[in-house]
Amino acid sequence: MTRTTSRNLKSIGLWICGILVLSLSAFFVFAPGIVENTRNKIAVKDLPEISGEAAKLHSKLQIADMHADTLMWNRSLLKSSSRGHVDLPRLEKGNVALQVFSSVSKSPVGQNYDSNSAGSDNITLLAIAQLQPPRTWFSLLERSRYHAWKLRDDAAKSNGTLRAITNVAELEQLFKDRASGRQVTGGLFSVEGLQNLEGNIENVDVLFNDGMRMAGFTHFFDNDVAGSKHGVEKAGLTEFGEAAIRRMEALGVVLDLAHSSDETFNDAMKIVTKPVVFSHGGVKATCAVNRNLSDEQIRAVAGTGGVVGIGYWDAAICTLDVDSVVDAMEHVIKVAGIEHVGLGSDFDGATTVSWDASQLAVITQELMNRGYSDTDIGAIMGGNTLRVLREVLPAN
Structure with missing residues (x-):
């Protein structure tokens, strides 16, 4: 091989390496956004016009939503985005x-x-593609700890406009500051499925110290805590699950029954001592999907003093319009009372919805159209959820 040929081959090799590096860089830069755009969508809908009266009322409400999966995606909460549903x-x-x-x-x-x-x-695969810290690639605990850090980090960078809420004192200060005219929003950290405990009860405290203040037992599969509505066995609470419940209640973590199997739901109801939530979903009476609640389950949640959060996607309400959201809310009210229904959007949860977080006044408008009082609308849009948080979260 001549020196010229060797130099040419070396140049070709460097060129190929350069192309590979650029290709990989482009993948890691663009692929996460492309994936999210295919998963979190907004259906093209003609939304109801918001009256001046509804806009005025909406601006005075204390609105609380019990579920969004935004921390899963590779974007800052602080920046306005064309992706997803929440920032x-x-x-x-x-x-x-x-x-x-x-x-x-x-x-x-x-x-x-x-x-x-x-x-x-x-x-x-998402964690790797988004170039999350390697510790998150193969540890479910570290994955959730990273999500908790993302919320705290964005709050720290927000100049006070986003606050990570961990106790009642912080919650009350949030609303005191909002009442004085400050533009400030609270974020509360939750986990969807306790598979992230990795079989170790001490990890309840690890996640609590990271900010966890709401916890669903399961997600779309059975774990060593409990059976899922969408799992294979769909069994109930394990002994480990019962221990986790007792520890979370002692610490001040709101228990979330979304995705829980019927057996898990029933087992939990036998031992809980504080209000629980069904953070996001619907009711079978208006949308007969298996993840939604029966009337008996609605009454059980209400019996603890808890709240059912109504979502905005097809599996929760079947038809993607505000009428269907309020239909589900009205069924909860009929079965359990006005005090036990709230918002549970499932924004950014690989869902298609008809509005994003900026357009929630469509719900206020529909509630007004149906004759609900300002007080009742305030309860539905956030007051009920805030009551549960005040009852369960640590004082300070």
Whole structure:
């Protein structure tokens, strides 16, 4: 081989390496956004016009939403985005006072509402593609801890406009400051499925110290805490699950029954001592999807003093319009009373909805159209959820 040929081959090799590096860089830069755009969509709908009266009322409400999965995606909460459904500018425009941000630590391949095994995981690939810290690639605990850090980090960078809420004192200060005219929004950290405990009860305290103040037992598969509505066995609470409940109640974590199997739901109701929530979903009476609540389950949640959060996507309400959201709300009211219904959007949860966080006044408008009083609308849009948080969260 001549020196010229050797230099040419070396140049070709460097060129090929350069192309590979650029290709990989482009993948890591653009792929996460492309994935999110295919998963979190807004359906093209003609939304109801918001009257001046409804806009005025909406601007005075203390709005709280119990579930959004925004922390899963590779974008800052602080920046306005064309992707997904939630960021701080949209929360501010929608007058949301408190948003619960959930950590999705695992999601099965081929996810469906009927039956999923725990043997596969989409979130590992997402974590790697988004260049999250390597510790999050193969640890569900570290994945949730990273999501908790993202919320705290964005709050620290927000110049006080976003606050991570961990206790009642912080919650009250949030509303005191909002009442004085300050533009400030609260974020509360939740986890979706306790598979992230990795079988160790001490990890309840680890996640609590990271900010966890709401926790769903399961997601789309059975875990070592409890059976899922969408799992294979769909069994109830394990001994480990019972221990986790007792520890979370002692610490001041709101228990979330969304995605829980019927057996898990029933087992939990036998031992809980504080209000629980069904953070996001619907009711079978208006949308007969298996993840939604029966009338008996609605009454059980209400019996603890808890709240049912109504979502805005097809599996929760079947038809993507505000009428269907309020129809589900009205059924909860009929079965359990006005004190036990709230918002549970499932924004950014790989869902298609008809509005984003900036457009929540459509719900206020529909509630007004149906004759609800300002007081009742305030309860539905956030007051009921805030009552539960005040009852369960640590004082300070």
